[in-house]
Amino acid sequence: MLVKNTQRKKALFLLIHVWLLSWYVPVIAQPTEKYINIRVTPEHTNWTYKPGEKARFIVSVTQSGLPVQGAKVRYAVMPEKMAAVSTGPLTLKEGKTMIDGGTMKSAGFLRCEVYAELDGKEYKGIGTAAFDPGAIKPTVENPADFTAFWNNAKADLAKVPLDARMTLLPERCTESVNVYHVNIQNFKNSRLYGILCVPKKEGKYPAILQVPGAGIRPYSGDIAKAEKGVITLQIGIHGIPVTMEKEVYDNLSAGSLAGYPTFNLDNRELYYYKRVYLGCVRAVDFLQSLPQYDGSNMGVMGGSQGGALSIVTAALDNRIKYLVSYYPALSDMTGYLHGRAGGWPHMFAGPNAALHNKKDKIETIGYYDVVNFARQVKVPGYYSWGFNDETCPPTSLYAVYNVITAPKELFVVPETGHWTFPEQHEKTDTWLISQLKGENGKQ
Structure with missing residues (x-):
């Protein structure tokens, strides 16, 4: 009886352990697959550009992995977390399009956000182009003491x-x-x-x-x-x-x-x-x-x-x-x-x-x-x-x-x-x- 109780306790603990891992978001979370998926991808393979170089974003909207014909989307391009510098509506004739995101003159990140509403629900996709990230310098003051x-x-x-x-x-x-x-x-x-x-x-x-x-x-x-x-x-x-x-x-x-x-x-x-x-x-x-x-x-x-x-x-x-x-x-x-x-x-x-x-x-x-x-x-x-x-x-x-x-x-x-x-x-x-x-x- 003692052995069985011990086994039950260990089995219960393993279930709790798995649940805790699924709930602990900050480090190990992964996105779940969605019925509707919006992908926004900078045109460069490594998503990295030189200051002054134009960034373009490839946008696709798929449903169950297939392009959504005629999908209507709206987009916004901005330095990350800042106000938008360009916005607009788009219609994706073949479920895919290209957005001209412009450029950045100095080191930083330019983000393109794309939204689509399908079957009464809004979906979002983002893509972020890096501009010379190795040159980014901190802004915070370093106290002398x-x-x-x-x-x-x-x-x-x-x-x-x-x-x-x-x-x-x-x-x-x-x-x-x-x-x-x-x-x-x-x-x-x-x-x-x-x-x-x-x-x-x-x-x-x-x-x-x-x-x-x-x-x-x-x-x-x-x-x-x-x-x-x-x-x-x-x-x-x-x-x-x-x-x-x-x-x-x-x-x-x-x-x-x-x-x-x-x-x-x-x-x-x-x-x-x-x-x-x-x-x-x-x-x-x-x-x-x-x-x-x-x-x-x-x-x-x-x-x-x-x-x-x-x-x-x-x-x-x-x-x-x-x-x-x-x-x-x-x-x-x-x-x-x-x-x-x-x-x-x-x-x-x-x-x-x-x-x-x-x-x-x-x-x-x-x-x-x-x-x-x-x-x-x-x-x-x-x-x-x-x-x-x-x-x-x-x-x-x-x-x-x-x-x-x-x-x-x-x-x-x-x-x-x-x-x-x-x-x-x-x-x-x-x-x-x-x-x-x-x-x-x-x-």
Whole structure:
């Protein structure tokens, strides 16, 4: 009877684990296939142009993979996230047409949005042409005391006892991996929670810190990587346990934690992300303390907000040896104040600007913008994103990437937005694990 109950519990956990993965959008989401599909593709194979060169966009509308004859569409062309510079209606006689998008005189991204209404429902497609993205420069100010500010913050954190508490989650463990809910003392009497996965086989292992995308949610841990001989720690950032019912997180998202990226933005000492960034350092402290850790090989990875936290953690903590970052948020956020797209959470865009375009808030941003951490990254990194990202605009992503002087690789998949193909994860996972284990794949 005990064996059967255990098997049932493990089966239930696997179902929950699959559900959580399907719900966790920021890093692993993929677009679903649609009955009606609008494709907008720059004419150049690599979607990249020289400033002054004209960009044309190939547009097609298909239904069940076949061209929609006589489809009526409307289009708008603009620098990404900015006002349209050209618009118009079009009729696609053969389900396909070409739109002249014009050009850009300097480095940036030109986007074409196409809308079609069929059977009472509106569909959208976008394509984005890059103009010399390697020449994009950041707009955010780099405070003179940036390094001193964060060194002082880390010194304050170092005075706080780790006080780590680990609770084994038997229903989540596998034959080769132990899974724990972790509870660690963080900055200013807050706690840091996460899911730790440790190989059961006796030995020393490299470690990966997995930092989260935006939002409030439960976590299930990364058992798959742990089964490959790597310790994994998947953390939350909000100081709450990560094993509660989803309803709890939904209520927090709609209530007390709604809009958290701008909490205390007018004060660099109290801004919400100070505890978050230091929490990532505290997570490294915890991994470093584990007897199963090999003591020298640690990486960090994440997407969106997690992509930002990956870069931040690598810059703040030299115990991180490698990083993986997908479309990092919180990047060159002041872009909107200079007439171009800025990074998520777009606090200086549209009506948000009236609330946040103030001297004290702009000064605070300088201490937290990912650009200024990227300047200090000294370890190899693997980065990946696409040109069609409407959440983390590629202008902001290149503003970060272009200031990194450490060894770096960039895997661009132009057609992707704020999502990834499985191949992107296969490449980054393979790269990171091989780096952590050495070129021969051994510890």
